Amino acid sequence: MKKQLIPGVLLLASAVSVQASEQYDEAAKYAGSVKDQGMTVMKGTDPAATIPGYTANPDESGYYGGTTATSNTDLENAGNSEMHNGEAGKTIMDVINNRPSDPISTDAPFISGSLDVEDQAETLTRGTDTQCKDVDVNRTQITNYTCERTPAVELACTRTATAGGGHEEDTTEIRQVVIASQAIAFSSSDAGYTGVWTAPVTGRVVSATATYSWNKHLAFGNASWFMRVTTPFGLISMDEDTGSPALSSGAQLTEGAGMLFAIRTKNSQPAADAVWKNSNMRYSFTITLRVEVPAKKWVPDVVWTETCPFDKSDQVMTGSVCTDPGGDRVFTFNGQQYTLHSDCWQYTDTYVSQSADNGTCDQYMNNTACTVASTTCLESLNGHCLREQAIFSCEEKVSGSAQLCGGDLVCADGSCDHLENNSVNDFQSAVSGLAALAAAGKDIAALNGVNVSAFTGEGHSCRKAMAGFSNCCKDSGWGNDAGLASCNTEEKALAEAKKRKLSIYVGSYCAHKVLGVCLEKKEGYCQFDSKLAKIVQDQGRRGQLGIGFGSGDSPDCRGLTVDELKRLKFDQMNFADFYDDLENGTTLPADQTLIDRVKQQIADKMAGGVQ
Structure with a gap:
């Protein structure tokens, strides 16, 4: 029997082998026929006709440095330029420089829980079967809290001095005046042989020199031919044929006034016209004066230019520092050098200088379970946020008991239902909404239908x-700053209201201005009697209805009208800030306690025979 099976097996194997060989040959032939078609199609295709917007040389190709390049300077420079000059880059740099740090801690529940799962992965997956076992069910409850804080900001203007403008100043200059004898009309008179010279300028003679000449050899020693010229500046004795006698300084000239010159002979006899004017004698003298006369000179001024990146008219200057020390400096105008003096060549004037104040965000910033969800700038100046509203998401682990049966979570007593349905805070949320409605109803009932409104606040x-004054608008640190003792009662009460989250920031304004200079800056707030009122006004009036609170100098803290109340969606409001008041002010049952109480009431009814 075995011998008969062997040929049959061999025959079957041979048939299978032949069939496989034929299939292989067919596949090989097909593969060979299409072997190079892919590259042929690629080489023969025009990308520009196939791909929309295709370009062979895009602008970005300039940044490609080749396969061996380790860096590209053009790409790095373009990136740096865009970072410092582009709108997106400026925004990123502004956030880096000015936003307060909001670190995420590894102790945060969503991180620590993930790390625990990673560490216990093997334990969690081991022994998976259809058996039921008791397990603890943990869930993270996320609650959002709204708060306000003050980022650190310092804004300043600079005043820089330089040479410019110019004005004339009184000064003196030396002018040369030449008096030639030929220009004086001498004539004989009772006073002798005299002449009058008219001064061309007003000033004081600082030096006077003279020269004279005549044909002395024609005098033959005759004293009547030797001349003595009396001038306002001294005596010229013509004893030689030429001479340069020194004259006196100090004489005062007055422009247009005449000055007397007299000529006598050596023997003190008046000279005659015939003698002095004798052409052969050639008498002449010249007096050269150096006169100090009044003058004006142009000098440049020390001109101040101010650079201010914001409108300072509504800001108070809190300090000024000389950042470029004073002294003498030389400036050149029209090729002439001038020395100017300034006690300081540049001042830096600080108008806004606020340190970081965590305000009502402090408790969330210091809680590792809280992270920043979003921020909104309430007031800014020149791109710098001066006051910020932040929303923190705070996580809390909530535990329950259940059974895990074959991968399904079973809550036999309903204790984990709330975890699955995301309804841990059902009771708190419901009570908060009802409390808000009750408070609104109480306000409206008290008004007896006249100007009906609810949740009315007051402006503070x-x-x-203020120059030399402490910041009475600080949100925190009141117990540590001795300068705050000068803050008034209203300001201290407002600080307490802000601490208790009863106020809404409206804005800042200049409260006192003189000659265009702001001397006092204030902040305006709306203050409410309860957190409920503040929440409804903030999230309802401003958030849902889009109705603002006026301006800092005139806060609009009016209540909500009945029509506005009807339009509010209380189920969309976050009453988390009110939960603390609920828990601290009233003993409120937890959801499970309510369930247990209902169960007990049902059991009691059933035991009493009530169907």
Whole structure:
């Protein structure tokens, strides 16, 4: 029997082998026929006709440095330029420089829980079967809290001095005046042989020199031919044929006034016209004066230019520092050098200088379970946020008991239902909404239908900046700053209201201005009697209805009308800030306690025979 099976097996194997060989040959032939078609199609295709917007040389190709390049300077320079000059880059740099740090801690529940799962992965997956076992069910409850804080900001203007403008100043200059004898009309008179010279300028003679000449050899020693010229500046004795006698300084000239010159002979006899004017004798003298006359000179001024990146008219200058020390400096105008003096060549004037104040965000910033969900700038100046509203998401682990049966979570007693349905805070949320409605109803009932409104607040203000004054608008640190003792009662009460989250920031304004200079800066707030009122006004009036609170100098803290109340969606409001008041002010049953109480009531009814 075995011998008969062997040929049959061999025959079957041979048939299978032949069939496989034929299939292989067919596949090989097909593969060979299409072997190079892919590259042929690629080489023969025009990308520009196939791909929309295709270009062979895009602008970005300039950044490609080749396969061996380790860096590209053009790409790096373009990136740096865009970072510092582009709108997106400026925004990123502004956030890096000015936003407060909001670190995420590894102790945060969503991180620590993930790390625990990673560490216990093997334990969690081991022994998976259809058996039921008791397990603890943990869930993270996320609650959002809204708060306000003050980022650290310092804004300043610079005043820089330089040479410019110019004005004339009184000074003196030396002018040369030449008096030639030929220009004086001498004539004989009772006073002798005299002449009058008219002064061309007003000033004081600082030096006077003279020269004279005549044909002395024609005098033959005759004293009547030797001349003596009396001038306002001294005596010229013509004893030689030429001479340069020194004259006196100090004489005062007055422009247009005449000055007397007299000529006598050596023997003190008046000279005659015939003698002095004798052409053969050639008498002449010349007096050269150096006169100090009044003058004006142009000098440049020390001109101040101010660079201010914001409108300072509504800001109070809190300090000024010389950042470029004073002294003498030389400036050149029209090729002439001038020395100017300034006690300081540049001042830096600080108008906004606020340190970081965590305000009502402090408890969340210091809680590792809280992270920043979003921020909104409430007031800014020149791109710098001066006051910020932040929303923190805070996580809390909530535990329950259940059974795990074959991968399904079973809650036999309903204790984990709330975890699955995301309804841990059902009771708190419901009570908060009802409390808000009750408070609104109480306000409306008290008004008896006249100007009906609810959740009315009051406007309050505090002094933020004033020369030599402390910041009475601080959100925190009141117990540590001795300078805050000068803050008034209203400001201290407002600080307490802000601490208790009963106020809404409206804005800042200049409260006192003289000659265009702001001397006092204030902040305006709306203050409410309860957190409920503040929440409804903030999230309802401003958030849902889009109705603002006026301006800092005139806060609009009016209540909500009945029509506005009807339009509010209380189920969309976050009453998390009110939960603390619920828990601290009233003993409120937890959801499970309510369930247990209902169960007990049902059991009691059933035991009493009530169907």
